[in-house]
Amino acid sequence: MKRIVIAGVTGSIGTQAVEVLAGNDAIAIVGMGAGRRAGELFDLAAQAGVTELALAAERFAEQVPDGVTLRVGVGSIEALISELKPDLVLNALVGYAGLSVTRSALESGADVALANKESLVAAGHLVKELAAENGCEIIPVDSEHASLAQLLEGVAPNEVSSLTLTASGGPFRGWTAERMANVTVEEALNHPTWAMGGKITIDSATMMNKGLELIEAHHLFGFPYEDLNVLVHPQSIVHALVELADGMQLAHMGMPDMKAPIAWAVEGRTRRNIGVAPLGLAAVGSLTFEEPDLTAFAALPLAIAAGSRGGSAPAVLNAANEVAVTAFLEGRIPFGEIIPLVAGSLGQLEDLPGSTFAELDEADSAARALTAEAANAIEVGA
Numbered sequence: 001m002k003r004i005v006i007a008g009v010t011g012s013i014g015t016q017a018v019e020v021l022a023g024n025d026a027i028a029i030v031g032m033g034a035g036r037r038a039g040e041l042f043d044l045a046a047q048a049g050v051t052e053l054a055l056a057a058e059r060f061a062e063q064v065p066d067g068v069t070l071r072v073g074v075g076s077i078e079a080l081i082s083e084l085k086p087d088l089v090l091n092a093l094v095g096y097a098g099l100s101v102t103r104s105a106l107e108s109g110a111d112v113a114l115a116n117k118e119s120l121v122a123a124g125h126l127v128k129e130l131a132a133e134n135g136c137e138i139i140p141v142d143s144e145h146a147s148l149a150q151l152l153e154g155v156a157p158n159e160v161s162s163l164t165l166t167a168s169g170g171p172f173r174g175w176t177a178e179r180m181a182n183v184t185v186e187e188a189l190n191h192p193t194w195a196m197g198g199k200i201t202i203d204s205a206t207m208m209n210k211g212l213e214l215i216e217a218h219h220l221f222g223f224p225y226e227d228l229n230v231l232v233h234p235q236s237i238v239h240a241l242v243e244l245a246d247g248m249q250l251a252h253m254g255m256p257d258m259k260a261p262i263a264w265a266v267e268g269r270t271r272r273n274i275g276v277a278p279l280g281l282a283a284v285g286s287l288t289f290e291e292p293d294l295t296a297f298a299a300l301p302l303a304i305a306a307g308s309r310g311g312s313a314p315a316v317l318n319a320a321n322e323v324a325v326t327a328f329l330e331g332r333i334p335f336g337e338i339i340p341l342v343a344g345s346l347g348q349l350e351d352l353p354g355s356t357f358a359e360l361d362e363a364d365s366a367a368r369a370l371t372a373e374a375a376n377a378i379e380v381g382a
């Protein structure tokens with residue numbers, strides 16, 4: 001039986017993975033890790049019969065249930081993985097904190113079903129090297145990337161000319177930057193097609209999410225940025241497209257439901273009925289596509305520029321974005337300041353070669369400090 005550890009189990013992806021795996025007798029969840037929500041972690045573990053747990057937070061109010069072994073503190077999920085040595089780790093943490101989980105999974109010889117795109121954005125070249133050194137696979141969970149991986153199966157690499165990620169356009173599709181500048185947290189969290197965690201939902205509203213995904217796709221599939229496209233598709237039915245040498249395109253379609261890519265990734269690239277609503281194209285009626293507005297959504301060209309710069313620039317982009325998004329969610333800066341803050345940090349920090357994880361940690365810390373300082377200088381409503 002295949003053994004899996006779910007890291008970030010209390011989140012949107014993590015809880016859906018527990019649901020999916022409840023219907024699969026061939027995979028045993030042997031460990032679970034979370035950030036701060038101890039109560040939710042204990043409930044999910046009881047539901048799935050898991051006793052080996054880790055919580056990144058040191059302090060929590062709940063009683064540890066009988067029979068449970070709980071590791072606590074920063075690094076505890078990584079310790080859980082190296083102790084249990086599972087076959088597979090689902091990394092569903094949000095943010096740069098997920099990079100060390102990806103690393104410990106690969107170092108312990110586990111394949112990684114990767115939802116934590118920030119691992120690849122910040123350190124894609126090093127993560128890929130580590131996977132190769134340890135003979136491990138990285139299987140994408142992000143819907144567009146899982147779609148691309150499925151489309152690319154069985155197509156000769158030299159027959160592919162470009163890859164396209166679709167984007168819903170978020171809640172502010174068609175808006176100008178001025179109109180978006182002072183939207184509320186509630187408006188920005190109101191995603192039209194996907195129900196997700198807070199950080200990725202804000203990233204979808206700024207379209208930074210698509211920028212991060214382009215960097216992720218570059219590392220996963222080895223395509224240069226000029227052969228990676230974004231197409232806005234508000235219905236979120238077509239998840240990705242592969243353009244072939246003969247001018248034809250392959251599309252991967254389905255209802256927007258993360259359970260499909262989660263199941264495909266954790267269940268060894270296989271497919272079964274997991275209760276995703278069938279796609280009725282006649283009921284959907286029409287599928288529409290448009291070019292992204294790169295002026296209103298400046299995050300996209302910013303991310304492409306950081307990805308093309310390479311070295312520590314994508315780690316800086318990611319860290320500055322995490323800090324700015326948190327500041328917005330906490331009501332400390334207006335929505336319209338998120339991307340200028342990221343651009344500011346990218347402009348001010350000198351690139352490091354990014355040839356070691358330690359160097360990327362250094363770039364991450366420097367970007368966090370600089371962006372936090374700049375965010376503090378902004379007054380909401382000013």
Ligand SMILES: NC(=O)c1ccc[n+]([C@@H]2O[C@H](COP(=O)([O-])OP(=O)(O)OC[C@H]3O[C@@H](n4cnc5c(N)ncnc54)[C@H](OP(=O)(O)O)[C@@H]3O)[C@@H](O)[C@H]2O)c1
Pocket residue numbers: 007008009010011012013014033034035036037038056077092093094095097115116117118141142143194195196197198199200258
């Ligand atoms: N949600 C989606 O539909 C979706 C789709 C595609 C890709 N993704 C990607 O999947 C990842 C997870 O997204 P999500 O929406 O599931 O996020 P989420 O709902 O916010 O969940 C995040 C998870 O990470 C844990 N966590 C946060 N900080 C941590 C830390 N410092 N140490 C240990 N654990 C920590 C949280 O634990 P606590 O809650 O216990 O604090 C929670 O379990 C992100 O990289 C996102 O971009 C998500």
